[in-house]
Amino acid sequence: MAAARRLKRVVASQPGFLNFKSSSESLSGRRKRVNKNKKKSWNKHSDINDVEEFLEDVRLQERTTGKGKTPRPLRIDLILQQDSLIPAPKDVLAYQQPNAKKLRRISQKAEQLAAKGVVTRRQKRLLSRRPVTKEAKKSDTEANNNPNRDYYDIWGQEPEDWYLQQTGKKRVKRPEKLSDRPSVLPAVEVIAPGGSYNPDFFSHQALLKEAHEVEVKKQKEEDKLERQLAVNKDDTATEETVIREQVEGLVEEEEEEEDEEEAAHDEEDEDAEGGSSLAKKKTERQRKREKADKIKELRRLDSKRQMDHRQQLFQLRSIKASIKQQEQSTEDKQKIRKANQEAEKSQPRRLGKLKFQAQDLEVQLSDELAGSLRQLKPEGSVLKDRFKSLQKRNLIEPRERAKFKRRHKLKYVEKRAFRAIT
Amino acid sequence: MGGLQKKKYERGSVTNYITRNKARKKLRLSLPDFRRLCILKGIYPHEPKHKKKVNKGSTAPRTFYLIKDIRFLLHEPIVGKFRDYKVFVRKLKKAYGKTEWSAVERLRENKPTYKLDHIIKERYPSFIDALRDIDDALCMCFLFSTFARTGKCHVQTIQLCRRLTVEWMNYVVAARALRKVFISIKGIYYQAEVMGQLITWLVPYQFSHDHPTDVDYRVMATFTELYTTLLGFINFRLYHSLNLLYPPKLDSKAECELKEENEEDYALNSECYLEKLSALSASLARMVSSAEEEEAQLDQFPDEMSTNLGKREQKEQEAQKKLFDGLKFFLNREVPRESLAFVIRCFGGEVSWDKSVCIGSTYEVTEETITHHIVDRPNASTQYINRYYIQPQWVYDCINAKIVLPVEDYFLGVTLPPHLSPFVEEKEGDYMPPEKVKIMALQRGEKPAQEQEDEEEEDEDEDEEEEEDDNDDEEEDEEEDEEESEEKNLKKMEKQRSQVKVTPGKMKVENPERLEQEEKAEEKRLAIMMMKKKEKYLYDKIMFGKKRKIREANKLTAKRKAHDDAEKANKKKTRK
Numbered sequence: 001m002a003a004a005r006r007l008k009r010v011v012a013s014q015p016g017f018l019n020f021k022s023s024s025e026s027l028s029g030r031r032k033r034v035n036k037n038k039k040k041s042w043n044k045h046s047d048i049n050d051v052e053e054f055l056e057d058v059r060l061q062e063r064t065t066g067k068g069k070t071p072r073p074l075r076i077d078l079i080l081q082q083d084s085l086i087p088a089p090k091d092v093l094a095y096q097q098p099n100a101k102k103l104r105r106i107s108q109k110a111e112q113l114a115a116k117g118v119v120t121r122r123q124k125r126l127l128s129r130r131p132v133t134k135e136a137k138k139s140d141t142e143a144n145n146n147p148n149r150d151y152y153d154i155w156g157q158e159p160e161d162w163y164l165q166q167t168g169k170k171r172v173k174r175p176e177k178l179s180d181r182p183s184v185l186p187a188v189e190v191i192a193p194g195g196s197y198n199p200d201f202f203s204h205q206a207l208l209k210e211a212h213e214v215e216v217k218k219q220k221e222e223d224k225l226e227r228q229l230a231v232n233k234d235d236t237a238t239e240e241t242v243i244r245e246q247v248e249g250l251v252e253e254e255e256e257e258e259d260e261e262e263a264a265h266d267e268e269d270e271d272a273e274g275g276s277s278l279a280k281k282k283t284e285r286q287r288k289r290e291k292a293d294k295i296k297e298l299r300r301l302d303s304k305r306q307m308d309h310r311q312q313l314f315q316l317r318s319i320k321a322s323i324k325q326q327e328q329s330t331e332d333k334q335k336i337r338k339a340n341q342e343a344e345k346s347q348p349r350r351l352g353k354l355k356f357q358a359q360d361l362e363v364q365l366s367d368e369l370a371g372s373l374r375q376l377k378p379e380g381s382v383l384k385d386r387f388k389s390l391q392k393r394n395l396i397e398p399r400e401r402a403k404f405k406r407r408h409k410l411k412y413v414e415k416r417a418f419r420a421i422t
Numbered sequence: 423m424g425g426l427q428k429k430k431y432e433r434g435s436v437t438n439y440i441t442r443n444k445a446r447k448k449l450r451l452s453l454p455d456f457r458r459l460c461i462l463k464g465i466y467p468h469e470p471k472h473k474k475k476v477n478k479g480s481t482a483p484r485t486f487y488l489i490k491d492i493r494f495l496l497h498e499p500i501v502g503k504f505r506d507y508k509v510f511v512r513k514l515k516k517a518y519g520k521t522e523w524s525a526v527e528r529l530r531e532n533k534p535t536y537k538l539d540h541i542i543k544e545r546y547p548s549f550i551d552a553l554r555d556i557d558d559a560l561c562m563c564f565l566f567s568t569f570a571r572t573g574k575c576h577v578q579t580i581q582l583c584r585r586l587t588v589e590w591m592n593y594v595v596a597a598r599a600l601r602k603v604f605i606s607i608k609g610i611y612y613q614a615e616v617m618g619q620l621i622t623w624l625v626p627y628q629f630s631h632d633h634p635t636d637v638d639y640r641v642m643a644t645f646t647e648l649y650t651t652l653l654g655f656i657n658f659r660l661y662h663s664l665n666l667l668y669p670p671k672l673d674s675k676a677e678c679e680l681k682e683e684n685e686e687d688y689a690l691n692s693e694c695y696l697e698k699l700s701a702l703s704a705s706l707a708r709m710v711s712s713a714e715e716e717e718a719q720l721d722q723f724p725d726e727m728s729t730n731l732g733k734r735e736q737k738e739q740e741a742q743k744k745l746f747d748g749l750k751f752f753l754n755r756e757v758p759r760e761s762l763a764f765v766i767r768c769f770g771g772e773v774s775w776d777k778s779v780c781i782g783s784t785y786e787v788t789e790e791t792i793t794h795h796i797v798d799r800p801n802a803s804t805q806y807i808n809r810y811y812i813q814p815q816w817v818y819d820c821i822n823a824k825i826v827l828p829v830e831d832y833f834l835g836v837t838l839p840p841h842l843s844p845f846v847e848e849k850e851g852d853y854m855p856p857e858k859v860k861i862m863a864l865q866r867g868e869k870p871a872q873e874q875e876d877e878e879e880e881d882e883d884e885d886e887e888e889e890e891d892d893n894d895d896e897e898e899d900e901e902e903d904e905e906e907s908e909e910k911n912l913k914k915m916e917k918q919r920s921q922v923k924v925t926p927g928k929m930k931v932e933n934p935e936r937l938e939q940e941e942k943a944e945e946k947r948l949a950i951m952m953m954k955k956k957e958k959y960l961y962d963k964i965m966f967g968k969k970r971k972i973r974e975a976n977k978l979t980a981k982r983k984a985h986d987d988a989e990k991a992n993k994k995k996t997r998k
Contacts, residue, residue: 139533140578144647147581151654153662154542155549166540167499174544175490182466187557188611188622193843195606198815200840200855349469353483362608371837373814374756374798379607382565382626387637395466396457396641397485 183393184345195362197376198369211361352397359388431478439476442467442485445492454640455504461644462538463498464545465491503536510534538651552656553619559649559656560623563587566646568626574633575643582650588700589657591764592670596706597660598743600768602844603818610761611845616660625761662709670699671707694781701782702763703773742824746771752787754797755779757814762796765817800835815841823861 036042082088097103113120119127140146163171193199194207312319348356362380370376391398440448446456460466467485470476477484495501510533517525546552566583569575594600594614601620602613609626661668698704747770753759759775766773774784785792792809794816795802802811816832822844831839839857848854953961 137531137533139531139535142537143535143578144538144651145576145579145582147578147585149582149654151658151668153658154539154655155552155659158543163540163543166537169497169499171544172494172497175488175494177488178464178491178494186622187555188561188624190604190611190622190843190845191606191608193846195608196841196843197605197607198838198841200842200857202855203843350483351467351469352485364607372798373605373758376607376627378609378627378629381632381634382561382609382624383637383642384634385608385624386561386565387642390641390645396461397467399638401636 182395183348185393187389187393189389191362197373198371204366204369207361207363208365211363214361348392349394351394352399354398354400356391356398358392359384431475434475435470435472436476436478438489439468439470439486440489440492442487445487445495448492449495449501451501451504452508455508457641458644459495459498459501459504460487461641462500462541462648463495465495499540500536500538503534506534538648539655541648542652542655546652549656549659550617550619552652553617553621556619556621556653556656557623558645559653560587560590560621562642562646562649563590563653564623564625568628575639579643579646579650583646584700585696586650586653586657588696588702589661589668589670590653591702592699592706593657593660593664593666595702595764595767596664596666598768598770600765600821601742603765603821604843604845605815605818605841606843613845617663628758628760665709667707667709672698673705673707697781700760701780702760702767703782703784738824743769745769745820745824745826749794750774750785750789750792751817752785752789752792752795752809754795754799756798757796762814762817765821769821794829797834802834813838819861823865825865827861827864 034041034045036045141149159165163169192203192207192210194203194205196203199207350356359380364377364379368377390396442456446453449456449459451459465487467487470486474481476486510529514526514529517523517529542552546555563583564587566575566580567587569580571577571580594616597616599614599616600612601615602611604611609624611622611624613620613622615621658668661670746766749771751762751766751771751773753762753773753775755776759780763773763775772784774786774789776787777783787795790806790808792806794810794812795806796814796817797811798814805811810829811834812829812832813834813836815838816827816829819832819839819841820827822842830836840855842855842858848858950958950961
């Protein structure tokens with residue numbers, strides 16, 4: 001049935017096809033009853049075109065003229081209007097004031113007196129009281145960081161007892177070593193030219209290379225650690241080795257091997273013994289020979305030494321050259337040592353438990369570079385930079401944040417309810 | 423007998439050092455107080471050369487101070503103030519605990535405070551010593567003035583830092599002392615020359631702020647305490663050296679200009695004055711003093727200002743100071759106003775901005791005498807005809823190049839040339855970016871026409887090459903000698919040739935071996951010509967060595983021959 005209806009609809013929708021039912025019949029004839037109590041069906045079966053046209057017209061008028069035909073009053077205003085002829089009752093309690101009469105009388109009296117020019121005793125006392133002048137706190141004005149503090153010429157002609165005035169004590173000489181700077185580094189180190197907000201290609205690449213090298217170094221160290229800790233896969237125990245280990249000394253096949261080994265050992269012992277017995281026969285001869293050899297050796301060495309002495313005369317030039325070389329090498333080493341010492345001076349000294357950790361290079365990658373000052377995103381924190389600079393120049397020692405240590409260990413107690421459960 | 427024995431660690435370097443905890447106990451201060459005292463007095467820990475000796479045999483890492491320094495600290499008056507403060511804190515806590523609010527009020531009002539003036543005088547006995555250390559002080563004060571006013575560090579410190587930095591900037595503007603500016607990704611570096619000292623400081627960007635947790639704020643606050651005091655005194659002295667009123671007051675003429683109806687919209691009355699000063703758009707009031715005093719101070723002026731510069735350099739400096747004289751700038755909303763206002767005014771220009779941005783604007787957008795309008799957007803909204811619309815980098819580059827650069831490269835929407843660092847001094851052989859080369863050409867006064875530029879670049883390249891060639895000449899001495907000998911040979915040959923007569927030609931049998939040898943020799947010569955410079959250098963050295971050996975061998979043989987001949991002659995004589 002549905003299919004038939006669908007077919008009819010399709011056929012009817014073809015252009016130029018007359019309906020089965022004539023149009024007049026469909027208009028006056030029985031109309032199918034439709035439920036319009038839900039939004040969907042209402043929207044489907046209502047014709048609101050005329051209303052829409054009217055509203056469009058109104059809106060167009062509003063747009064063009066700017067005000068609209070008639071500014072309709074808001075519904076809420078209409079609701080709040082009083083359209084009843086009977087007025088609402090007045091709420092007396094809302095207007096009541098306690099002591100209103102009395103206060104009114106007092107104020108009227110005061111006005112009359114003021115008009116006459118009479119000043120009451122009470123008023124006289126109030127006026128004669130000292131005004132409250134709120135003084136700035138002494139602690140604030142005398143503090144060192146008072147924003148409105150005064151400065152004076154401290155390097156000018158000072159009075160004799162200026163120090164005594166300031167502090168109440170006599171001046172003590174400052175040790176001379178304190179006037180030495182703790183480091184040769186300058187206070188402010190300007191960043192490399194690659195750190196400009198709009199750097200030129202080569203300097204930026206140089207800075208990137210530096211940062212890259214630092215990273216490579218770090219990576220290398222990590223790799224080194226990994227390598228040292230690495231376990232060789234071959235060393236891990238396989239099942240075979242495990243079984244062999246467990247079975248050692250238990251199986252009887254091993255006895256044959258043991259016999260063979262014993263035989264081998266005996267032979268070696270014999271050889272060794274034989275060797276010693278044979279050696280004993282020759283000992284005296286050996287001693288004599290040894291003595292003769294020794295003397296020969298001594299003589300040979302002596303003659304060699306004398307020959308060397310004589311030949312050194314002809315080797316003078318090469319000797320000179322070798323001496324020169326040695327001197328050169330010692331000079332080079334001295335230079336290197338001095339250079340190292342100089343470099344050490346600019347290094348931060350080891351002042352406490354922690355070593356100085358240099359901060360990362362501030363560098364922006366090529367895709368982070370901003371084309372204009374407006375789009376620049378700053379890199380690094382100047383606060384951290386200054387802090388590290390103070391550490392670098394040996395003014396403060398590197399410290400880490402103090403951890404929160406509990407003096408006494410915390411005790412954990414279960415609640416009664418939990419104790420019942422577990 | 424036991425007493426006469428020498429004990430270890432009783433003499434030598436051990437007696438010069440003391441550990442931190444021992445020092446602290448000697449002074450009877452807590453650790454944070456001890457650190458504060460050391461920072462304020464300028465006493466730093468030292469690393470002894472032989473740590474093991476000083477540490478009495480152990481290698482535990484300890485912090486060492488010199489005993490003389492600690493003994494010196496014992497006489498310091500503010501140590502007593504620290505102890506008073508500790509007592510105050512204890513009393514305050516008690517009063518709080520007992521909820522005695524009147525006591526709390528009373529205690530708070532009589533809070534013990536201390537002053538650092540005597541420490542400044544002791545650490546920096548002369549003004550020039552103080553000027554040398556001002557770099558650090560400026561950086562810290564600028565840094566603190568950009569902090570947000572939460573309660574993390576005293577708000578008064580932040581206010582004081584702001585006041586001092588504004589005073590310093592006003593001084594630099596009045597003295598026209600700024601020399602270099604560098605915009606980096608970290609912040610803006612400035613360098614000024616004050617009384618012959620070069621002072622570099624770093625100003626962070628206003629809009630960047632992250633508070634890293636591993637920075638010790640107490641330490642930084644202590645440093646700032648010291649540095650604010652120092653900077654204040656230095657400002658006072660500098661203002662007096664320029665004959666300006668301190669605390670600074672705006673010039674009465676300028677103040678009238680700046681007076682607006684809606685001042686309340688910008689700042690509270692109390693802060694209004696500081697804000698106007700910080701706008702840096704007006705000049706400062708001078709001290710009214712008698713004529714004699716002025717003359718005396720004027721006499722001092724050139725002595726202080728003249729350093730070891732020659733006359734020409736002085737002229738250049740004078741010209742640099744008037745770089746933006748007569749130019750009128752207008753800053754758009756999106757450019758960094760403080761930095762640009764400071765920098766432009768330092769070189770004599772006039773600057774203003776939109777009224778709604780900040781207090782202190784002197785003229786509006788519509789003013790017709792504006793010569794440069796600084797915009798940072800890709801396109802400007804309304805274009806006025808007789809002014810240039812440029813990006814802010816032009817100002818900074820002009821300052822670094824010390825001349826007014828052509829504006830074309832900095833128009834809106836144009837890719838800017840790179841911002842080079844003025845703190846880099848390139849030596850002769852180093853790489854110089856082409857932009858710098860261009861700027862140097864402009865500095866020399868050559869016209870920026872492209873052809874000429876190319877020619878100049880070529881010329882400069884040639885010059886550089888020639889310089890490099892000149893450096894190589896030292897190794898070419900032997901070649902020159904050879905050339906001389908060759909010339910002599912040539913001359914001889916010419917003489918011989920002149921004596922030759924025309925005769926019928928003879929057949930010369932060409933030796934194939936000789937041909938081969940000649941070919942080989944030619945190939946060798948070609949190879950030598952084709953070698954790179956480095957290789958040629960090595961080759962020359964080797965050949966020189968070989969030739970030297972040959973020469974020495976020849977010398978020896980010649981000597982021998984001479985000796986033999988002499989002996990023969992003698993023998994003959996004796997025989998005869």
